[in-house]
Amino acid sequence: MIMHITLKVWRQKNQQDSGHFETYQLDNVNEDMSFLEMFDVLNDKLIREGKDPVAFDHDCREGICGMCSMYINGRPHGPLKGTTTCQLHMRHFKDGDTIVVEPWRAAAFPVIKDLVVDRSAFDRIMQAGGFISVNTGSAPDANTIPVEKDKADAAFAAAACIGCGACVAACKNSSAMLFVSAKIAQLALLPQGQPERKTRVLNMIAQMQKEGFGSCSNIGSCEAECPKEIPITFIAKANSEYLKAMLAADLPE
Amino acid sequence: MELDAKIPKGALEDKWKHYKDTVRLVSPANKRRLDVIIVGTGLAGASAAASLAELGYHVKVFCFQDSPRRAHSIAAQGGINAAKNYQNDGDSVFRLFYDTIKGGDYRSREANVYRLAEVSADIIDHCVALGVPFAREYGGLLANRSFGGVQVQRTFYAAGQTGQQLLLGAYSAMQRQVALGNVEVYARHEMLDLVIIDGKARGIIARNLVTGDLERHGAHAVLLASGGYGNVFYLSTNAMGSNVTASWKAHKRGAYFANPCFTQIHPTCIPVSGDYQSKLTLMSESLRNDGRVWVPKKKDDPRKPSEIPEDERDYFLERRYPAFGNLVPRDVASRAAKERCDAGYGVGPSKMAVYLDFRSAMHRYGQAEAHRLGIAHADEAQILELGKHIIREKYGNLFEMYERITGENPYETPMRIYPAVHYTMGGLWVDYELMTTIPGLYALGECNFSDHGANRLGASALMQGLADGFFVIPYTIGNYLADEIRTPKISTDHQAFAQAEREVRDRIERLMSIKGKETVDYYHRHLGKIMWDKCGMSRNAQGLKEAIGEIQALREEFWKNVRVPGDAYSLNPELEKAGRVADFLELAELICIDALHREESCGAHFREEYQTPDGEALRDDEHFAYVAAWEYHDGKQYTLHKEPLQFEVVHPTQRSYK
Numbered sequence: 001m002i003m004h005i006t007l008k009v010w011r012q013k014n015q016q017d018s019g020h021f022e023t024y025q026l027d028n029v030n031e032d033m034s035f036l037e038m039f040d041v042l043n044d045k046l047i048r049e050g051k052d053p054v055a056f057d058h059d060c061r062e063g064i065c066g067m068c069s070m071y072i073n074g075r076p077h078g079p080l081k082g083t084t085t086c087q088l089h090m091r092h093f094k095d096g097d098t099i100v101v102e103p104w105r106a107a108a109f110p111v112i113k114d115l116v117v118d119r120s121a122f123d124r125i126m127q128a129g130g131f132i133s134v135n136t137g138s139a140p141d142a143n144t145i146p147v148e149k150d151k152a153d154a155a156f157a158a159a160a161c162i163g164c165g166a167c168v169a170a171c172k173n174s175s176a177m178l179f180v181s182a183k184i185a186q187l188a189l190l191p192q193g194q195p196e197r198k199t200r201v202l203n204m205i206a207q208m209q210k211e212g213f214g215s216c217s218n219i220g221s222c223e224a225e226c227p228k229e230i231p232i233t234f235i236a237k238a239n240s241e242y243l244k245a246m247l248a249a250d251l252p253e
Numbered sequence: 254m255e256l257d258a259k260i261p262k263g264a265l266e267d268k269w270k271h272y273k274d275t276v277r278l279v280s281p282a283n284k285r286r287l288d289v290i291i292v293g294t295g296l297a298g299a300s301a302a303a304s305l306a307e308l309g310y311h312v313k314v315f316c317f318q319d320s321p322r323r324a325h326s327i328a329a330q331g332g333i334n335a336a337k338n339y340q341n342d343g344d345s346v347f348r349l350f351y352d353t354i355k356g357g358d359y360r361s362r363e364a365n366v367y368r369l370a371e372v373s374a375d376i377i378d379h380c381v382a383l384g385v386p387f388a389r390e391y392g393g394l395l396a397n398r399s400f401g402g403v404q405v406q407r408t409f410y411a412a413g414q415t416g417q418q419l420l421l422g423a424y425s426a427m428q429r430q431v432a433l434g435n436v437e438v439y440a441r442h443e444m445l446d447l448v449i450i451d452g453k454a455r456g457i458i459a460r461n462l463v464t465g466d467l468e469r470h471g472a473h474a475v476l477l478a479s480g481g482y483g484n485v486f487y488l489s490t491n492a493m494g495s496n497v498t499a500s501w502k503a504h505k506r507g508a509y510f511a512n513p514c515f516t517q518i519h520p521t522c523i524p525v526s527g528d529y530q531s532k533l534t535l536m537s538e539s540l541r542n543d544g545r546v547w548v549p550k551k552k553d554d555p556r557k558p559s560e561i562p563e564d565e566r567d568y569f570l571e572r573r574y575p576a577f578g579n580l581v582p583r584d585v586a587s588r589a590a591k592e593r594c595d596a597g598y599g600v601g602p603s604k605m606a607v608y609l610d611f612r613s614a615m616h617r618y619g620q621a622e623a624h625r626l627g628i629a630h631a632d633e634a635q636i637l638e639l640g641k642h643i644i645r646e647k648y649g650n651l652f653e654m655y656e657r658i659t660g661e662n663p664y665e666t667p668m669r670i671y672p673a674v675h676y677t678m679g680g681l682w683v684d685y686e687l688m689t690t691i692p693g694l695y696a697l698g699e700c701n702f703s704d705h706g707a708n709r710l711g712a713s714a715l716m717q718g719l720a721d722g723f724f725v726i727p728y729t730i731g732n733y734l735a736d737e738i739r740t741p742k743i744s745t746d747h748q749a750f751a752q753a754e755r756e757v758r759d760r761i762e763r764l765m766s767i768k769g770k771e772t773v774d775y776y777h778r779h780l781g782k783i784m785w786d787k788c789g790m791s792r793n794a795q796g797l798k799e800a801i802g803e804i805q806a807l808r809e810e811f812w813k814n815v816r817v818p819g820d821a822y823s824l825n826p827e828l829e830k831a832g833r834v835a836d837f838l839e840l841a842e843l844i845c846i847d848a849l850h851r852e853e854s855c856g857a858h859f860r861e862e863y864q865t866p867d868g869e870a871l872r873d874d875e876h877f878a879y880v881a882a883w884e885y886h887d888g889k890q891y892t893l894h895k896e897p898l899q900f901e902v903v904h905p906t907q908r909s910y911k
Contacts, residue, residue, distance in 0.1 A: 014823065032526045032660075040531055040774070047772050047818050047827065055824055057319060059492040061532045063654065064417055065323040080657075087657045112463055113824045116319075120440065123320050127432040131425035132384045136304040136723050137375070139382035143339060146393030156386040156411060159418055163322055192384050 066162030173214030181238030294321030297698025298478030300722025329416025357706020471743030487781020519675035615640030707856025769814030
């Protein structure tokens with residue numbers, strides 16, 4: 001089916017520009033198109049009209065790289081549960097719809113251009129402690145470290161985070177707790193993560209605060225909007241890790 | 254130039270050990286003074302960055318994405334092979350080596366492949382230590398499954414997100430080194446040229462994609478880990494940004510390009526739905542563990558799959574290849590699907606698809622579950638429901654992805670699949686040490702040609718990327734850098750940097766100044782169609798000759814009529830694409846030249862003129878048992894250099910999966 005869609009898209013030349021909405025009409029949207037393919041069609045039209053195409057981040061277009069990041073009708077990645085923008089298809093909209101598209105909005109994610117934002121804060125949080133310190137070549141045989149299946153499954157569920165930042169965009173406080181807690185929980189659940197368990201949580205949380213992300217007030221919109229459906233219980237887990245680490249920071253066990 | 258692969262002497266199983274025992278070393282004090290540039294942050298690039306920084310080298314890494322964690326290794330689904338023999342099913346280093354050589358249709362180097370098999374087990378150990386959450390059994394030990402072309406279970410996996418979990422492991426190891434000050438990351442940067450001083454790779458010109466500024470970066474050695482060139486076909490399972498530019502610039506500066514026509518078409522992808530299509534999505538090969546591939550026995554059968562009775566279905570892989578069945582290698586499965594569709598048995602609206610059906614597996618798993626749960630007289634519906642649960646546990650995310658894209662529920666109706674471009678076995682020629690024909694320039698992972706011959710087996714790309722980065726380059730790079738310990742920091746004031754920067758700037762200005770009528774995507778789509786039609790799953794001399802002419806004409810038109818909007822000194826994704834498509838337009842011609850010259854069929858390279866009476870690939874070992882390494886001159890001609898392939902242990906035979 002062919003649909004007519006009106007797009008209101010945030011246009012912003014660069015970080016300094018104040019930005020504004022532009023309205024575009026598309027009358028040849030196919031219901032089997034992905035949302036980003038609709039933007040390809042829009043950009044093709046803009047280029048042919050001699051206008052500047054809309055800049056947006058995207059890469060794998062199969063929902064795993066975490067690069068696409070559109071705030072669609074007030075929801076990160078749009079209306080479909082557990083779905084990134086690149087995997088959202090136009091069959092979930094109606095002919096004649098008006099769709100508002102904005103970038104992620106958070107002080108820690110400054111806009112670079114149009115719908116493209118700078119998420120390097122996430123990399124710096126990872127540098128603060130999102131790893132296990134083991135040098136190449138020194139590992140024991142993999143099966144000498146058994147992991148209980150339920151813990152392994154829970155660690156995997158946490159590790160499914162794609163680092164897209166939808167949790168921050170969804171949160172009224174622009175908190176990054178869902179992203180940060182998923183990594184803390186993954187490594188805290190695994191035996192390999194134990195030696196650095198305390199320093200990791202303290203350092204990652206400290207870096208998160210330094211980057212200007214807000215605090216978590218347990219609203220849960222991050223969980224509702226996360227394209228990988230990372231549960232908010234990981235935030236509870238990270239909070240408990242944080243408390244334990246704070247209380248026992250100076251004590252040997 | 255004579256190609257010297259520098260394969261160590263001695264018995265196959267002793268070569269790598271002997272190499273490691275005798276290779277020259279660089280002392281810790283000297284490592285601190287040596288700079289290494291790595292382009293690309295996928296499995297090969299991130300693992301190399303981490304391991305070289307751990308050794309003490311100073312590393313700069315570059316990626317075009319906004320974060321190194323987004324590199325396309327992240328999208329690999331099914332798994333990673335390792336010769337652990339945890340399943341007690343007869344696996345060994347030799348068997349993994351043998352399967353890979355045979356899977357590659359005897360067009361890869363024995364010594365490289367044996368080393369790959371040898372280090373495979375270390376990769377699993379290291380990744381588990383890094384916290385990669387592989388799938389596990391109830392006893393807490395690691396789980397395995399099977400992949401194509403193999404009769405043992407040696408594939409380690411993390412649901413359908415194995416690439417993601419491995420990449421995040423390598424990325425986190427690299428981020429640890431960033432925090433320690435040993436690695437500097439340049440995200441949203443693209444390498445646009447290689448700088449050579451006195452015959453050695455000494456740095457790169459990179460464009461800051463946010464500001465448009467050109468930057469000079471010097472180093473004692475340059476590593477390319479920039480991935481494959483599947484996007485030359487426009488539609489592929491690659492990410493939108495995956496490109497050949499870094500490799501191609503190196504090629505134009507003197508690195509030979511090997512076996513470019515070895516391009517892998519993956520059998521199980523979601524079929525094309527319309528002209529606007531921007532990419533194709535893979536459905537992991539692991540699905541062929543449980544999915545059965547079939548088409549109706551009747552041509553143009555209008556019935557729904559559920560209405561076609563069992564005896565009116567043609568399970569053509571099981572029929573043609575009883576020994577391996579649905580788990581034949583990718584090239585074999587792809588061609589068999591194409592054969593059925595071309596003969597008029599295809600399904601779905603486009604008739605260019607075959608079914609991948611999980612009903613038998615659901616039934617089988619459901620019965621086992623009913624037995625386990627002690628349900629005595631389970632009916633068919635109950636059994637299927639129990640089976641669905643198991644299938645969901647194994648492949649849930651893939652089934653969801655299929656439904657999101659197609660709008661159909663694969664638990665109820667079979668998936669429709671068709672082959673699509675997925676991986677490129679060809680790439681920069683490298684020797685045993687992973688060095689290209691330019692001293693000091695290395696190529697790792699998919700961007701080199703070395704380990705997969707004419708066809709890659711499933712779950713071997715992740716293995717190779719991590720082998721190269723974690724376990725090969727940390728040893729081999731020392732052999733080169735041992736001679737560089739007296740070389741001071743590379744100054745970017747050298748005229749070679751100025752010259753390269755000027756050439757990059759001129760090319761960007763030329764692209765911006767054309768101001769033609771057609772978009773970059775228009776040319777990319779057009780190129781993709783030529784390549785898919787005439788240099789895709791099957792090729793012939795006439796088609797290839799036509800393709801070469803058409804590519805030349807398209808390239809000429811591109812440089813006269815492309816329109817790149819915006820300006821060169823800010824974020825401009827169209828300009829980035831234009832540069833990449835311009836390079837694809839050159840590479841495409843070389844792919845066709847290579848395909849035309851190789852007058853045999855092997856692996857993924859299927860020349861219609863060379864096939865057995867039953868339609869299998871017909872190799873010509875007498876004339877073509879060599880690596881074709883092409884030297885660039887001026888874009889008008891390429892010189893062919895041959896590296897003969899010596900098979901000392903495995904004797905090439907007609908590959909059979911029957």
